[in-house]
Amino acid sequence: MVITHIENQPVEVLDAVVCDVCGIRITPDNYTEYAEMVRASGMGGFGSVIGDGAPMVT
Numbered sequence: 001m002v003i004t005h006i007e008n009q010p011v012e013v014l015d016a017v018v019c020d021v022c023g024i025r026i027t028p029d030n031y032t033e034y035a036e037m038v039r040a041s042g043m044g045g046f047g048s049v050i051g052d053g054a055p056m057v058t
């Protein structure tokens with residue numbers, strides 16, 4: 001038996017992504033460009049050349 005209930009919760013919806021390099025604004029309805037985007041994030045680990053805990057900027 002599965003017991004469920006219905007909740008109404010706010011949902012965050014992506015409107016656009018702006019490239020940090022060239023500044024182009026791409027919306028999800030522009031599927032060709034949107035599908036080609038690459039997003040990377042992270043931070044330097046212990047002893048990293050960019051520093052311990054330093055944010056990785058791409």
Ligand SMILES: [Zn+2]
Nearest residue numbers: 019021022023
């Ligand atoms: Zn760009």
